[in-house]
Amino acid sequence: MPQNLKAPLLFSLILGFLATQAISISNKKTMDLIEQTCRQSGFFALCNSTLRSDPRSSNANLEGLAKISVEIVIDKANATLNFIVDLFKNVSDPILYRSYGTCIDSYGASVQRLLPEAIAALGSKDYATSRHDVATVATNVNACDEQFPEKTPFSDRNRLVHDLSLMSAGIIELLG
16 A cells, blocks of 8 residues: 555544544433433333434433423324224223223323423423423323223223323423
């Protein structure tokens, strides 16, 4: 290799190594933030797996992690609402009809009002309102669950939305 090519090649290799190290340090700090946040959320395992599975988390600050967590609650609550609505279409028993209706109302309020308000409140740094709205989603899920004396086809979905809501409220609480 000619001497005049060795210096630029060596320089390029050093720059590449330093850039890789900087990215690695940056990712480690973000991962440390996810772990630190999740340890304080009240739902470490759920929080850790949920946030790490979303690629937006790798570059997010605490407020970003809070927003991501609420957006995940929105997705899961919407999916559960749609699932309940599909089941509701086949209900003929008047008592079950009323129970499913209560669940649809509870999830509807969460998806249409509470969770969008929580996102808006996060954006305006009204963390108390955001936390309250997200925590109320868990209360709404409980209201749905209480309609049924036994496990339903959506009990596991309810549990996930409930826990994600409280997890998000815990993350938002860290903001102040």
